[in-house]
Amino acid sequence: MNTSGRNIIIRRPSFNVFHRHNRIISLALLRQFSTSLRRSDATTADMKDSTNDSIESKTFSKKRPLTYQERKLIESMIRVDHAGELGANYIYKGQMAILGKDKKVGHVIQEMWDQEKVHLRTFDEIIPRYRVRPTLLRPLWETAGFVLGAGTALMGKEAAMACTEAVETVIGEHYNDQLRELIKIDNEETTELREVIKKFRDDELHHLETSVDYDAQKAPLYGPLSAIIHAGCKAAIWVTTRL
Template identity: 70%
Template sequence: MILTLHGPLLPIRSSTMSALPMRLPISQTRQLIRLQPCCARSLSTFSEHSETPRPRVKRPLTEKEKDLIAAMLRVDHAGELGANWIYKGQMAVLGKDPKVGPVVQHMWDQEKFHLKVFDDMIAANRVRPTALRPFWEVAGYALGAGTALLGKEAAMACTEAVETVIGEHYNDQLRELLKIDHPEVDKLREVIKQFRDEELEHLDTAVDHEAKKAPVYPGLTAVIQQGCKAAIWIATRI
């Protein structure tokens, strides 16, 4: 398996991340999904205290590593597909809103780029995409449009809930990829790092746009988060 990426990545920010607490309230999501400084440093190929790096031993990826990477590409592709349709549904309802419309459009544009990158990586690495694509498209659009019909705050609560789960999911993947010392994995790791940071920006944007004022906010976000976790479990396998 050769991890191939077509097209340039957007600039990758190097922010300091704090550890992922378990099951904290959504109100603490801005602190949830950051890695400890030691972990953040380990994501880099170089360390300020390291000596001259030793050359890597060239070896093929093991079958277990190939299967892990294929599953990651499949679920991430499915996730970005679903996110695109969520924002498409939101834009169908809120697109003409002068305040919220441009905000949703900006986040949607980033999700389109994410999907394009995973489209290319799926094809280049001959990974079987999810067999449930039609379902994710319909479910994503229904979720986006449905929450937008409840109001701008509910649409933002949906974004907050989804991006909280996706940020945690990407961090879990980064931890797994750190265990694989292979140059081909570096490409995927950098992609996931960048996309995680952008998903967390969406989370902050949603909070800044009054997500917590949504009707039945606790119940709404809890249901959406559980649905996202179930979708991740399914898309990894199917």
């Protein structure tokens, strides 16, 4: 009962508040897994130095042929990663078409795009080396990427950065999932791929942090926009594993 005669207004947390909170938790988990992997690598290196005999025998066991299921899994990983880097390139291409001359974010977008170009070239080389069929949906991902990049850039600098944040969050999580699978396989044939994915995962997380620093979460309709892009990226990954 209100004895003071004044109305009491209870404000509910907005969708954006919940979404930002979840994104912060997600980023923290990504960082935690990245750190644990580095610690694991350092521990492995120390073990190799101190127990050469046992490592030699273990290395020999890792030279076993990959099973059919393992090869199909790796082929799917490479196909999806190649398509993802292709889409990312076209997202940044679309953003640069609109914001390339912007004094605040133009150079930032260009720097991130330059890294994505390196990622794409690397997977362009990995595809034939592992005899992987590229995605059949390349024209779709090129068009969708450019439209997404240019469309969010037209909404403003903050929306463009919100797009980057959402995309890189999904890619970072996706790369972490792949690293877990490669660690389980634990085969010498996957060493190069694992190192590539680790490096690119760290680059994507850096892009994610950069987008937050450049006001991604101040974008208009930040919550719904991020959720839609996040869901779209997840759907694209699911489709590309099959096509």
